[in-house]
């Protein structure tokens with residue numbers, strides 16, 4: 001038996017909503033049919049799962065019975081066989097190879113770069129200036145990823161990377177029935193995609209070439225000192241002594257470039273948005289920064305003391321999880337709780353919906369950082385909070401993102417307060433691959 005869901009003419013209104021606003025469609029599906037539901041979209045059967053125990057089962061125990069959903073399959077055109085989009089043995093090998101970049105000690109070494117970039121942005125702004133803070137956060141996190149992982153200054157590339165992402169989304173968004181066809185035709189969006197892809201490829205290639213040149217001209221000790229991602233990928237050898245192909249190095253680099261900045265930028269943008277609406281929380285936040293930092297730039301040593309800042313980021317990613325949903329395609333028939341679903345079904349797991357379920361969170365729509373006490377976390381069911389997913393395909397950059405998020409909030413919040421230039425309810429959601437403010441986040445900067 002399949003899970004419950006709309007049929008006949010009712011499903012048409014769901015399909016129409018899906019094209020306009022997938023997040024709202026899934027929200028409605030859950031409201032009407034519960035925590036396991038289904039919808040037929042053309043030939044594709046989709047099941048929505050928002051029940052934590054079942055999510056745990058799918059992502060962890062039964063992980064090998066699924067592959068990534070359709071969107072990520074389509075994203076392969078841009079990201080190739082990078083970590084996010086590859087499967088099976090290749091993924092396993094690459095993950096082992098890249099994991100060392102994200103070990104605790106390595107990440108600690110990135111703290112300084114993160115804080116320096118935070119300070120740089122904090123110093124270049126002017127009192128009373130109005131800007132799109134979402135875009136500014138994108139530039140900031142791109143600069144951090146560029147320098148920490150690639151040893152390059154890529155700040156000026158931010159608009160190109162942003163445009164490339166948009167162009168990719170434009171044609172690959174899974175819900176467009178004609179996506180497959182559009183990809184083959186020379187439509188304007190197709191051309192935009194190609195131009196953007198070339199730009200991204202060139203940026204990455206320049207970084208790779210410059211590392212190669214250094215590797216050739218420098219002494220080996222110098223190469224070892226540059227333990228950034230590209231150096232690691234260039235130096236990696238398998239058992240047969242073979243290096244990675246240029247294509248694979250490019251795929252991994254581009255994947256980390258994109259996965260490593262867009263999500264964190266959105267997490268920060270939504271945090272400033274929430275803080276701007278909650279003077280009480282904002283005041284406590286500022287108090288913590290002033291007490292802990294005493295006017296100095298934040299460092300890795302300050303992280304344990306920045307408790308309230310961490311709670312703020314945790315709560316912001318509860319309400320606005322940058323990865324708002326993930327897809328998994330069943331490789332075989334699967335027992336989904338009390339239901340049976342056929343091979344090929346796509347399961348949508350939505351952080352956004354689970355994180356706002358009043359079953360787990362009282363006053364679930366309100367921004368209450370204080371709820372994140374040790375006791376609260378202890379009693380929360382596993383997978384009732386999972387902004388970074390879980391299991392073997394969890395986010396490789398989770399620790400990196402926490403550290404970056406807290407350090408950037410601290411260095412910017414120490415000097416600035418952000419005021420919304422429009423009523424908060426006018427800031428719409430754009431739920432594509434990540435959850436972003438639909439038209440950016442227009443804010444005025446006030447020096448503290």
Ligand code: HEM
Pocket residue numbers: 068083084085095145255256259260261263264267321322323326327387388389392393394395396397398400401
């Ligand atoms: C707030 C920030 C972030 C959030 C919310 C986030 C969330 C996620 C989620 C939910 C996934 C799983 C996607 C899926 O299974 O479909 C994922 C995977 C991934 N993330 Fe993140 N991420 C963040 C930051 C980062 C950073 C900073 C990096 C790298 C520097 C990164 C690199 C990756 C990579 C490479 C994967 C694929 C891992 C694999 O499949 O082995 N992410 N992320």
